[in-house]
Amino acid sequence: MKTTATLSALIGLASLTSAHYTFDKLLVNDVKQGGDNTYIRKHTRGYMPTKGTEILAKDFTCNTNAQAAPQVMTVKPGDKIGFQQAFGANGIEHPGPTQVYMTLAKNGDSKKEDGSGDWFKVAQSLICKAGNAESLRNDAWCSWKENNVNFVMPESVPDGEYLVRAEHIALHGAHAGAAEFYYACAQIKVQGSKATAAPGPTTKIPGVYAVKDKAINFSLWGSSTSYPEIPGIPVIAGGEMRGSADGKSGDKRVAAAGASGSSSAPATNNNAAAAPAAPSGGNAAPAPSNNGGNKGFGGNTSAAAAAGAPASSCKARRVKRSQS
Numbered sequence: 001m002k003t004t005a006t007l008s009a010l011i012g013l014a015s016l017t018s019a020h021y022t023f024d025k026l027l028v029n030d031v032k033q034g035g036d037n038t039y040i041r042k043h044t045r046g047y048m049p050t051k052g053t054e055i056l057a058k059d060f061t062c063n064t065n066a067q068a069a070p071q072v073m074t075v076k077p078g079d080k081i082g083f084q085q086a087f088g089a090n091g092i093e094h095p096g097p098t099q100v101y102m103t104l105a106k107n108g109d110s111k112k113e114d115g116s117g118d119w120f121k122v123a124q125s126l127i128c129k130a131g132n133a134e135s136l137r138n139d140a141w142c143s144w145k146e147n148n149v150n151f152v153m154p155e156s157v158p159d160g161e162y163l164v165r166a167e168h169i170a171l172h173g174a175h176a177g178a179a180e181f182y183y184a185c186a187q188i189k190v191q192g193s194k195a196t197a198a199p200g201p202t203t204k205i206p207g208v209y210a211v212k213d214k215a216i217n218f219s220l221w222g223s224s225t226s227y228p229e230i231p232g233i234p235v236i237a238g239g240e241m242r243g244s245a246d247g248k249s250g251d252k253r254v255a256a257a258g259a260s261g262s263s264s265a266p267a268t269n270n271n272a273a274a275a276p277a278a279p280s281g282g283n284a285a286p287a288p289s290n291n292g293g294n295k296g297f298g299g300n301t302s303a304a305a306a307a308g309a310p311a312s313s314c315k316a317r318r319v320k321r322s323q324s
């Protein structure tokens with residue numbers, strides 16, 4: 001029995017550890033392109049997440065000490081792009097949404113781009129399986145057990161070279177102010193688009209999230225069966241919305257209506273359950289921060305302690321995985 005218990009403990013540890021990850025392999029239409037970090041910028045954070053006030057630091061753009069990758073991948077609208085996990089990880093096992101942001105390379109060269117310009121959001125995934133409070137802590141999320149963050153390049157993105165930043169936010173510690181951010185940037189050239197207008201709304205990264213944003217201080221440890229939040233800014237018109245706030249629509253990818261006609265309102269869409277689309281009535285001028293609008297402050301944090309939520313951070317940091 002002792003052996004069994006020890007084994008179970010080890011297995012538990014292993015699976016927690018594999019839940020930590022970053023992304024280094026690019027997929028186009030589910031086929032791996034090149035090797036590790038051929039198109040995705042290598043950084044020095046390893047598989048550890050970014051947390052707390054670190055999201056305000058410059059390194060939040062493409063992760064710690066990110067270096068230009070050797071190649072730029074050319075894709076066309078309609079191609080499915082995936083950011084696959086690094087270090088042998090094979091599945092996201094933290095609960096939370098995924099986001100994909102893009103910024104146009106200012107000099108037309110994504111290898112040289114520093115990401116200091118404006119970013120727009122091309123994709124958002126939420127909940128793909130309607131369930132209960134328990135499933136909201138694991139397999140309700142669209143990204144659960146998938147080994148890559150993926151989206152279909154929308155027609156509404158004009159031709160050009162871009163930095164594309166894919167992100168997963170793990171919410172298990174969010175009630176205690178410790179949402180975990182996993183992200184990396186790829187260098188991608190879009191070719192064959194008919195779009196001409198620059199997509200909006202836009203934001204800066206860092207700056208897309210404030211530490212107190214409701215979406216990243218949400219508690220999974222109460223009775224909630226949905227996640228009625230959209231982290232950051234709304235998805236551009238024609239961009240991809242996968243799943244929904246309560247998962248009742250299933251694992252569906254639909255084109256976001258976007259904020260068309262209402263310019264670049266940076267307000268957070270807190271009505272995701274109603275429609276995977278535009279923020280209601282946003283007419284604000286483009287602004288680099290998203291602190292306006294209906295953004296609240298830590299609305300769900302207090303319920304956590306009452307529900308006996310676990311400590312915020314992951315414990316399994318000891319098991320090492322080679323980064324070489």
Ligand SMILES: [Cu+2]
Nearest residue numbers: 019020180314
């Ligand atoms: Cu973790």
